[in-house]
Amino acid sequence: MATRRDFLKVTAAGTASFSLPAGKVSAPLGWGVPARKAPLRILFIGGTGFIGPHMVRAAQARGHIPTIFNRGKTHPGLFPEVERLLGDRDGGLDVLKGRTWDCVVDTSGYVPRVVRASAQMLKAQAKHYLFISTGDVYKDLAVENLDEDYDKAVLPEPTSEDTRKYYGPLKVVCEQEVRNAFPESHTIIRPGWIVGPGDNAHLFTYWLVRIDRGGEVIAPGDPTDPVQVIDARDMAEWIVRMLENRTTGAFNATGPGSRLSMAEFLYGIRGITTSDVRFSWVPTPFLLERKIRPWSDMPIWYPPIGDHKGNGLISPKRAIAAGLTYRPLADTARDTLQWFKSTGEAWESTTARRPGLTAAREAELLAEWHKTGR
Ligand SMILES: NC(=O)c1ccc[n+]([C@@H]2O[C@H](COP(=O)([O-])OP(=O)(O)OC[C@H]3O[C@@H](n4cnc5c(N)ncnc54)[C@H](OP(=O)(O)O)[C@@H]3O)[C@@H](O)[C@H]2O)c1
Numbered sequence: 001m002a003t004r005r006d007f008l009k010v011t012a013a014g015t016a017s018f019s020l021p022a023g024k025v026s027a028p029l030g031w032g033v034p035a036r037k038a039p040l041r042i043l044f045i046g047g048t049g050f051i052g053p054h055m056v057r058a059a060q061a062r063g064h065i066p067t068i069f070n071r072g073k074t075h076p077g078l079f080p081e082v083e084r085l086l087g088d089r090d091g092g093l094d095v096l097k098g099r100t101w102d103c104v105v106d107t108s109g110y111v112p113r114v115v116r117a118s119a120q121m122l123k124a125q126a127k128h129y130l131f132i133s134t135g136d137v138y139k140d141l142a143v144e145n146l147d148e149d150y151d152k153a154v155l156p157e158p159t160s161e162d163t164r165k166y167y168g169p170l171k172v173v174c175e176q177e178v179r180n181a182f183p184e185s186h187t188i189i190r191p192g193w194i195v196g197p198g199d200n201a202h203l204f205t206y207w208l209v210r211i212d213r214g215g216e217v218i219a220p221g222d223p224t225d226p227v228q229v230i231d232a233r234d235m236a237e238w239i240v241r242m243l244e245n246r247t248t249g250a251f252n253a254t255g256p257g258s259r260l261s262m263a264e265f266l267y268g269i270r271g272i273t274t275s276d277v278r279f280s281w282v283p284t285p286f287l288l289e290r291k292i293r294p295w296s297d298m299p300i301w302y303p304p305i306g307d308h309k310g311n312g313l314i315s316p317k318r319a320i321a322a323g324l325t326y327r328p329l330a331d332t333a334r335d336t337l338q339w340f341k342s343t344g345e346a347w348e349s350t351t352a353r354r355p356g357l358t359a360a361r362e363a364e365l366l367a368e369w370h371k372t373g374r
Contacts (some may be wrong), residue, residue: 014143025160040243043126045089045118046108048075050198051191052131054236056082062240069096073231090114093121095098097343103128110163110322112173115219121180128246130239131178132188135252135314136168137190140307145269145315146332148190148250174248187242191313192254193300196232197339203299204229206356207269208337209347214275218362220298221284224311227300230255238324252318256326259313262301265329272334282369290365292357299355302309 005309040058046052056079059066063101069085088097089108109115119129140150150286155169163170178186195204210217237252240250240339270277284303287294302311316324348358357365 006214020374025062040102040244041100041330042066042243043096043099043104044365045067045104045106046070048078049106049107051194051232052107052202053078053198054196054232055107056288058221058233058236058240059243061237062244063343064240064243065271067101069100072301080358081301089118089253090298091117096121098123101126103130103240105130105132105243107132109174110167110170111161112177113114113161115159115174116181118176119178123181127177128185128187128243128248129182130189130243131175133175133188133190133250134168135190135192135254137175138168138173138314141310141314142307144310144313145317146252146310146313147315148252148318170190185246186247187248188210190250190252191235192228192230192252194235195230195336197335198232199336201296202337202340202356203355204332205340205347206299207266207356208333209340210356211266211269211277212273212275212358214273214277216278216280216366217266218298218357218365219262219266219279219281220287220294220301221262221281221303223281225301225304227260227262227265227313228256228263229300229329229332231327234326238322239318241323244307245323247322249318249321251324252314252316253324254314254316255324256329257320257324260329265300268329269333272330272337280366280369282365286372287365287370290368292365297354297357 037359040059040066041081042121043051044056044066047056047066048070052068053075056066056068056298060082067077067083067085068079069087069089071088072084072086083233085095087093092113101122103120104118106118106129109118109131115131122129137152138146139153143150152172153169155173157166161170178188193203199205230253234255238253266279284305287298292298293369294308302308304311304313347354
Protein backbone atom coordinates (compact mmCIF):
# COMPACT_ATOMS: atom_id res chain seq x y z
CA MET A 1 0.00 0.00 0.00
CA ALA A 2 1.29 3.44 -0.83
CA THR A 3 1.74 5.64 2.20
CA ARG A 4 1.81 9.35 2.77
CA ARG A 5 5.60 8.99 2.69
CA ASP A 6 5.48 7.76 -0.91
CA PHE A 7 3.62 10.81 -1.99
CA LEU A 8 5.89 13.17 -0.09
CA LYS A 9 8.91 11.82 -1.93
CA VAL A 10 7.35 12.39 -5.29
CA THR A 11 6.34 15.90 -4.40
CA ALA A 12 9.75 16.68 -2.94
CA ALA A 13 11.00 16.66 -6.51
CA GLY A 14 8.57 19.47 -7.34
CA THR A 15 6.89 18.09 -10.43
CA ALA A 16 4.30 20.70 -11.35
CA SER A 17 4.79 24.24 -12.52
CA PHE A 18 2.75 27.18 -11.31
CA SER A 19 2.86 30.84 -10.72
CA LEU A 20 2.01 32.39 -7.41
CA PRO A 21 -0.56 35.11 -7.26
CA ALA A 22 1.10 38.45 -6.84
CA GLY A 23 0.43 40.48 -3.78
CA LYS A 24 1.29 40.77 -0.17
CA VAL A 25 0.89 38.30 2.63
CA SER A 26 -2.48 38.71 4.24
CA ALA A 27 -2.68 39.60 7.91
CA PRO A 28 -4.19 36.75 9.93
CA LEU A 29 -4.78 36.59 13.66
CA GLY A 30 -1.66 37.21 15.70
CA TRP A 31 0.12 38.91 12.84
CA GLY A 32 -0.38 42.48 14.06
CA VAL A 33 2.57 42.47 16.45
CA PRO A 34 5.20 45.02 15.39
CA ALA A 35 8.37 43.61 13.82
CA ARG A 36 11.69 43.97 15.61
CA LYS A 37 13.41 47.27 14.94
CA ALA A 38 16.46 45.81 13.23
CA PRO A 39 15.53 43.86 10.12
CA LEU A 40 16.87 40.32 9.98
CA ARG A 41 19.11 39.28 7.12
CA ILE A 42 17.73 35.85 6.26
CA LEU A 43 19.33 33.31 3.94
CA PHE A 44 16.82 30.91 2.39
CA ILE A 45 18.38 27.72 1.06
CA GLY A 46 15.68 27.17 -1.53
CA GLY A 47 12.84 29.66 -1.46
CA THR A 48 11.17 29.34 -4.85
CA GLY A 49 9.11 26.13 -4.69
CA PHE A 50 5.87 26.02 -2.72
CA ILE A 51 6.53 26.88 0.92
CA GLY A 52 9.66 28.94 0.28
CA PRO A 53 7.87 31.80 -1.53
CA HIS A 54 5.37 32.13 1.31
CA MET A 55 8.26 32.43 3.77
CA VAL A 56 10.14 34.94 1.66
CA ARG A 57 6.96 37.02 1.36
CA ALA A 58 6.28 36.75 5.08
CA ALA A 59 9.84 37.93 5.81
CA GLN A 60 9.43 40.84 3.40
CA ALA A 61 6.09 41.78 4.96
CA ARG A 62 7.86 42.13 8.32
CA GLY A 63 10.60 44.32 6.87
CA HIS A 64 13.34 41.69 6.84
CA ILE A 65 15.96 41.24 4.14
CA PRO A 66 15.87 37.87 2.38
CA THR A 67 18.59 36.34 0.24
CA ILE A 68 17.69 33.23 -1.72
CA PHE A 69 20.22 30.56 -2.62
CA ASN A 70 19.24 27.95 -5.19
CA ARG A 71 20.13 26.58 -8.63
CA GLY A 72 17.87 28.95 -10.52
CA LYS A 73 15.76 26.11 -11.93
CA THR A 74 12.48 26.45 -10.02
CA HIS A 75 10.45 29.55 -10.91
CA PRO A 76 13.55 31.56 -11.79
CA GLY A 77 11.53 34.72 -12.38
CA LEU A 78 10.19 34.85 -8.84
CA PHE A 79 11.40 37.68 -6.59
CA PRO A 80 13.38 39.86 -9.02
CA GLU A 81 13.78 42.34 -6.14
CA VAL A 82 15.45 39.79 -3.84
CA GLU A 83 19.17 38.99 -3.84
CA ARG A 84 19.68 35.58 -5.44
CA LEU A 85 22.84 33.54 -5.04
CA LEU A 86 23.10 30.78 -7.60
CA GLY A 87 24.56 27.41 -6.73
CA ASP A 88 23.86 23.75 -6.07
CA ARG A 89 23.78 23.04 -2.35
CA ASP A 90 25.22 19.62 -3.12
CA GLY A 91 28.90 20.54 -3.57
CA GLY A 92 28.41 24.13 -4.73
CA LEU A 93 28.29 26.34 -1.65
CA ASP A 94 31.20 28.61 -2.64
CA VAL A 95 28.96 31.55 -3.45
CA LEU A 96 28.02 31.72 0.25
CA LYS A 97 31.64 32.18 1.37
CA GLY A 98 32.52 35.40 3.16
CA ARG A 99 28.87 36.39 3.71
CA THR A 100 27.01 36.66 6.99
CA TRP A 101 23.33 36.41 7.90
CA ASP A 102 21.27 36.63 11.07
CA CYS A 103 19.49 33.41 10.24
CA VAL A 104 19.32 30.60 7.74
CA VAL A 105 16.06 28.96 6.70
CA ASP A 106 16.74 25.61 5.09
CA THR A 107 13.71 24.40 3.17
CA SER A 108 15.49 22.05 0.79
CA GLY A 109 17.50 19.61 2.92
CA TYR A 110 16.82 15.92 2.45
CA VAL A 111 20.27 14.29 2.57
CA PRO A 112 22.39 14.41 5.78
CA ARG A 113 25.73 14.87 3.94
CA VAL A 114 24.33 17.88 2.09
CA VAL A 115 22.73 19.41 5.20
CA ARG A 116 25.98 18.84 7.13
CA ALA A 117 27.90 20.80 4.48
CA SER A 118 25.65 23.87 4.66
CA ALA A 119 25.21 23.79 8.44
CA GLN A 120 28.92 23.30 9.14
CA MET A 121 29.88 26.07 6.74
CA LEU A 122 27.25 28.51 7.96
CA LYS A 123 27.84 28.02 11.69
CA ALA A 124 30.55 30.69 11.44
CA GLN A 125 28.41 32.92 9.22
CA ALA A 126 24.96 32.88 10.79
CA LYS A 127 23.51 33.07 14.29
CA HIS A 128 20.52 30.80 13.87
CA TYR A 129 19.63 27.84 11.59
CA LEU A 130 16.02 26.88 11.03
CA PHE A 131 15.49 23.56 9.32
CA ILE A 132 12.30 22.41 7.66
CA SER A 133 11.98 18.76 8.56
CA THR A 134 8.79 16.69 8.46
CA GLY A 135 6.22 14.89 10.60
CA ASP A 136 7.50 11.76 8.88
CA VAL A 137 10.50 11.68 11.25
CA TYR A 138 8.45 9.69 13.76
CA LYS A 139 8.80 5.91 13.80
CA ASP A 140 5.05 5.62 13.20
CA LEU A 141 1.84 7.47 13.92
CA ALA A 142 0.49 4.79 16.24
CA VAL A 143 -0.47 7.13 19.09
CA GLU A 144 -2.90 10.02 19.34
CA ASN A 145 -1.60 13.51 20.11
CA LEU A 146 1.94 12.48 19.34
CA ASP A 147 4.43 15.09 20.55
CA GLU A 148 7.95 16.08 19.55
CA ASP A 149 9.62 13.60 21.94
CA TYR A 150 8.01 10.53 20.34
CA ASP A 151 10.47 7.92 19.03
CA LYS A 152 12.06 8.70 15.69
CA ALA A 153 12.43 6.52 12.63
CA VAL A 154 15.78 4.79 12.23
CA LEU A 155 17.65 4.79 8.94
CA PRO A 156 18.03 1.07 8.19
CA GLU A 157 20.94 1.59 5.79
CA PRO A 158 23.12 4.24 7.42
CA THR A 159 24.89 5.24 4.20
CA SER A 160 21.76 5.41 2.06
CA GLU A 161 20.80 8.70 0.44
CA ASP A 162 17.64 7.27 -1.11
CA THR A 163 15.15 10.02 -0.32
CA ARG A 164 12.30 8.15 -2.00
CA LYS A 165 12.75 5.11 0.21
CA TYR A 166 13.90 6.79 3.44
CA TYR A 167 12.44 10.29 3.40
CA GLY A 168 11.57 10.38 7.13
CA PRO A 169 14.63 8.53 8.51
CA LEU A 170 16.96 10.71 6.42
CA LYS A 171 15.30 13.84 7.80
CA VAL A 172 15.97 12.49 11.33
CA VAL A 173 19.70 12.43 10.53
CA CYS A 174 19.49 15.84 8.79
CA GLU A 175 18.00 17.26 11.99
CA GLN A 176 20.96 15.84 13.94
CA GLU A 177 23.38 17.51 11.54
CA VAL A 178 21.72 20.84 12.20
CA ARG A 179 21.85 20.29 15.97
CA ASN A 180 25.57 19.37 15.73
CA ALA A 181 26.45 22.59 13.90
CA PHE A 182 24.11 24.92 15.83
CA PRO A 183 23.78 23.24 19.25
CA GLU A 184 22.32 26.28 21.00
CA SER A 185 20.65 28.06 18.10
CA HIS A 186 18.70 25.66 15.91
CA THR A 187 15.00 25.41 15.21
CA ILE A 188 13.50 22.28 13.72
CA ILE A 189 10.06 22.51 12.14
CA ARG A 190 8.17 19.24 11.52
CA PRO A 191 5.19 20.10 9.32
CA GLY A 192 2.26 17.85 8.69
CA TRP A 193 0.57 18.20 5.32
CA ILE A 194 1.12 21.74 3.99
CA VAL A 195 -1.54 23.30 1.75
CA GLY A 196 -2.42 26.65 0.25
CA PRO A 197 -1.92 28.66 -2.92
CA GLY A 198 1.01 27.35 -4.96
CA ASP A 199 0.68 23.80 -3.60
CA ASN A 200 2.36 21.72 -6.29
CA ALA A 201 1.42 18.36 -4.76
CA HIS A 202 -2.30 18.96 -5.30
CA LEU A 203 -3.60 16.54 -2.66
CA PHE A 204 -5.74 19.27 -1.13
CA THR A 205 -6.57 20.64 -4.57
CA TYR A 206 -8.13 17.26 -5.42
CA TRP A 207 -10.89 17.83 -2.86
CA LEU A 208 -11.36 21.46 -3.87
CA VAL A 209 -11.71 20.70 -7.55
CA ARG A 210 -13.77 17.58 -6.96
CA ILE A 211 -16.26 19.25 -4.62
CA ASP A 212 -16.43 22.31 -6.83
CA ARG A 213 -17.34 20.03 -9.78
CA GLY A 214 -20.32 18.75 -7.79
CA GLY A 215 -22.37 15.57 -8.09
CA GLU A 216 -21.92 12.46 -5.99
CA VAL A 217 -18.52 12.41 -4.30
CA ILE A 218 -16.88 9.47 -2.53
CA ALA A 219 -16.14 10.49 1.03
CA PRO A 220 -13.71 7.93 2.44
CA GLY A 221 -13.87 5.96 5.66
CA ASP A 222 -15.72 7.18 8.69
CA PRO A 223 -16.93 10.78 8.94
CA THR A 224 -15.11 11.04 12.29
CA ASP A 225 -11.68 10.05 10.92
CA PRO A 226 -9.28 12.85 11.89
CA VAL A 227 -7.41 14.90 9.31
CA GLN A 228 -4.77 17.65 9.51
CA VAL A 229 -3.57 20.32 7.10
CA ILE A 230 -1.61 23.49 7.70
CA ASP A 231 -1.80 26.56 5.50
CA ALA A 232 1.69 27.37 4.20
CA ARG A 233 1.01 31.04 4.93
CA ASP A 234 0.21 30.41 8.60
CA MET A 235 3.37 28.36 8.90
CA ALA A 236 5.45 30.98 7.11
CA GLU A 237 4.24 33.88 9.22
CA TRP A 238 4.80 31.91 12.41
CA ILE A 239 8.29 30.89 11.31
CA VAL A 240 9.26 34.50 10.71
CA ARG A 241 8.09 35.40 14.21
CA MET A 242 10.08 32.44 15.56
CA LEU A 243 13.16 33.89 13.87
CA GLU A 244 12.46 37.33 15.29
CA ASN A 245 12.16 35.85 18.78
CA ARG A 246 15.11 33.49 18.27
CA THR A 247 12.87 30.63 19.38
CA THR A 248 14.77 27.36 19.31
CA GLY A 249 13.86 23.69 19.64
CA ALA A 250 11.73 21.21 17.71
CA PHE A 251 8.11 21.89 16.80
CA ASN A 252 5.37 19.94 15.09
CA ALA A 253 3.68 22.27 12.63
CA THR A 254 0.27 20.71 12.16
CA GLY A 255 -3.14 22.22 11.98
CA PRO A 256 -5.74 23.12 12.83
CA GLY A 257 -5.43 23.72 16.55
CA SER A 258 -8.26 21.37 17.43
CA ARG A 259 -9.41 18.02 16.08
CA LEU A 260 -10.85 18.19 12.55
CA SER A 261 -12.92 15.30 11.26
CA MET A 262 -13.05 14.21 7.63
CA ALA A 263 -16.73 15.26 7.59
CA GLU A 264 -15.89 18.75 8.86
CA PHE A 265 -13.08 18.96 6.34
CA LEU A 266 -15.28 18.01 3.37
CA TYR A 267 -18.31 20.03 4.42
CA GLY A 268 -15.98 22.93 5.19
CA ILE A 269 -14.77 22.85 1.60
CA ARG A 270 -18.33 22.53 0.38
CA GLY A 271 -19.04 25.80 2.14
CA ILE A 272 -16.81 27.71 -0.26
CA THR A 273 -18.42 26.37 -3.44
CA THR A 274 -21.88 26.75 -4.91
CA SER A 275 -21.91 23.26 -6.37
CA ASP A 276 -24.67 20.73 -5.98
CA VAL A 277 -22.60 18.11 -4.20
CA ARG A 278 -23.62 14.94 -2.38
CA PHE A 279 -21.20 12.93 -0.28
CA SER A 280 -21.47 9.15 -0.17
CA TRP A 281 -19.48 7.80 2.76
CA VAL A 282 -17.79 4.63 1.60
CA PRO A 283 -16.28 2.60 4.44
CA THR A 284 -12.58 1.81 4.71
CA PRO A 285 -12.81 -2.00 4.15
CA PHE A 286 -14.72 -1.52 0.88
CA LEU A 287 -12.06 0.90 -0.37
CA LEU A 288 -9.07 -1.18 0.75
CA GLU A 289 -10.52 -4.37 -0.74
CA ARG A 290 -10.60 -2.55 -4.09
CA LYS A 291 -7.01 -1.39 -3.71
CA ILE A 292 -7.92 2.23 -3.20
CA ARG A 293 -4.85 3.71 -1.55
CA PRO A 294 -5.39 6.02 1.39
CA TRP A 295 -3.53 9.30 1.02
CA SER A 296 -2.81 9.15 -2.70
CA ASP A 297 -6.15 7.88 -4.12
CA MET A 298 -8.18 9.48 -1.32
CA PRO A 299 -5.95 12.46 -0.60
CA ILE A 300 -5.05 13.57 2.91
CA TRP A 301 -7.19 10.79 4.42
CA TYR A 302 -5.70 7.86 6.22
CA PRO A 303 -7.78 5.39 8.25
CA PRO A 304 -6.79 5.77 11.90
CA ILE A 305 -5.79 2.14 12.42
CA GLY A 306 -2.60 0.30 13.42
CA ASP A 307 0.56 2.34 12.83
CA HIS A 308 -1.66 5.20 11.63
CA LYS A 309 -3.94 5.32 14.67
CA GLY A 310 -2.71 8.84 15.39
CA ASN A 311 -2.86 10.03 11.80
CA GLY A 312 -4.42 13.46 11.71
CA LEU A 313 -3.70 13.86 15.41
CA ILE A 314 -0.06 14.99 15.60
CA SER A 315 0.04 17.50 18.44
CA PRO A 316 0.76 21.14 17.54
CA LYS A 317 0.55 22.15 21.23
CA ARG A 318 4.17 23.26 21.50
CA ALA A 319 3.95 25.31 18.29
CA ILE A 320 0.73 26.97 19.45
CA ALA A 321 2.46 27.89 22.73
CA ALA A 322 5.21 29.40 20.57
CA GLY A 323 2.73 31.54 18.63
CA LEU A 324 1.40 29.43 15.75
CA THR A 325 -2.05 30.66 14.69
CA TYR A 326 -4.43 29.40 12.04
CA ARG A 327 -6.69 31.01 9.53
CA PRO A 328 -10.06 29.28 8.98
CA LEU A 329 -10.15 26.28 6.64
CA ALA A 330 -12.58 28.24 4.46
CA ASP A 331 -9.92 30.89 3.73
CA THR A 332 -7.36 28.26 2.80
CA ALA A 333 -9.86 26.38 0.62
CA ARG A 334 -11.15 29.48 -1.18
CA ASP A 335 -7.68 30.94 -1.84
CA THR A 336 -6.25 27.64 -3.01
CA LEU A 337 -9.13 26.91 -5.37
CA GLN A 338 -8.91 30.44 -6.71
CA TRP A 339 -5.16 30.01 -7.21
CA PHE A 340 -5.61 26.67 -9.00
CA LYS A 341 -8.21 28.13 -11.33
CA SER A 342 -5.89 31.05 -12.03
CA THR A 343 -3.22 28.66 -13.36
CA GLY A 344 -5.58 27.69 -16.19
CA GLU A 345 -4.57 24.04 -15.80
CA ALA A 346 -7.11 21.31 -16.48
CA TRP A 347 -7.44 18.95 -13.51
CA GLU A 348 -7.50 15.76 -15.56
CA SER A 349 -4.40 16.69 -17.44
CA THR A 350 -2.48 14.24 -19.60
CA THR A 351 0.88 15.75 -18.68
CA ALA A 352 0.62 16.46 -14.96
CA ARG A 353 0.50 13.74 -12.33
CA ARG A 354 -2.62 14.14 -10.26
CA PRO A 355 -3.50 12.53 -6.95
CA GLY A 356 -6.95 11.16 -6.21
CA LEU A 357 -9.41 9.15 -8.24
CA THR A 358 -10.16 9.94 -11.84
CA ALA A 359 -13.78 10.81 -12.53
CA ALA A 360 -14.19 7.47 -14.33
CA ARG A 361 -12.76 5.41 -11.47
CA GLU A 362 -14.86 7.22 -8.91
CA ALA A 363 -18.04 6.58 -10.94
CA GLU A 364 -17.14 2.86 -11.22
CA LEU A 365 -16.60 2.57 -7.49
CA LEU A 366 -19.83 4.38 -6.70
CA ALA A 367 -21.75 2.03 -9.00
CA GLU A 368 -20.20 -0.97 -7.23
CA TRP A 369 -20.91 0.56 -3.84
CA HIS A 370 -24.58 1.13 -4.65
CA LYS A 371 -24.90 -2.49 -5.90
CA THR A 372 -24.21 -3.59 -2.31
CA GLY A 373 -27.55 -1.98 -1.48
CA ARG A 374 -26.04 0.74 0.70
N1 LIG B 1 4.60 19.59 1.10
C1 LIG B 1 4.36 19.20 2.32
O1 LIG B 1 3.23 19.01 2.72
C2 LIG B 1 5.51 18.99 3.28
C3 LIG B 1 5.25 18.34 4.49
C4 LIG B 1 6.29 18.20 5.40
C5 LIG B 1 7.52 18.72 5.12
N2 LIG B 1 7.76 19.34 3.92
C6 LIG B 1 9.09 19.89 3.66
O2 LIG B 1 8.96 21.15 3.01
C7 LIG B 1 10.11 21.34 2.19
C8 LIG B 1 9.72 21.50 0.74
O3 LIG B 1 9.32 22.73 0.53
P1 LIG B 1 9.37 23.40 -0.92
O4 LIG B 1 9.94 22.45 -1.93
O5 LIG B 1 8.06 23.96 -1.12
O6 LIG B 1 10.51 24.46 -0.58
P2 LIG B 1 10.95 25.68 -1.48
O7 LIG B 1 12.10 26.32 -0.79
O8 LIG B 1 9.79 26.53 -1.82
O9 LIG B 1 11.41 24.98 -2.83
C9 LIG B 1 12.56 24.17 -2.93
C10 LIG B 1 13.74 25.06 -3.25
O10 LIG B 1 14.95 24.36 -3.18
C11 LIG B 1 15.76 24.72 -4.28
N3 LIG B 1 16.68 23.60 -4.51
C12 LIG B 1 16.35 22.33 -4.81
N4 LIG B 1 17.48 21.60 -4.95
C13 LIG B 1 18.51 22.44 -4.71
C14 LIG B 1 19.93 22.27 -4.72
N5 LIG B 1 20.49 21.10 -4.99
N6 LIG B 1 20.70 23.35 -4.45
C15 LIG B 1 20.15 24.56 -4.19
N7 LIG B 1 18.81 24.79 -4.18
C16 LIG B 1 18.00 23.73 -4.44
C17 LIG B 1 14.78 24.95 -5.40
O11 LIG B 1 15.28 25.82 -6.39
P3 LIG B 1 16.09 25.26 -7.66
O12 LIG B 1 15.34 24.09 -8.18
O13 LIG B 1 16.10 26.43 -8.58
O14 LIG B 1 17.45 24.90 -7.16
C18 LIG B 1 13.67 25.67 -4.64
O15 LIG B 1 13.96 27.04 -4.52
C19 LIG B 1 10.97 20.12 2.31
O16 LIG B 1 11.97 20.31 3.29
C20 LIG B 1 9.96 19.07 2.75
O17 LIG B 1 10.56 17.99 3.42
C21 LIG B 1 6.76 19.48 3.01
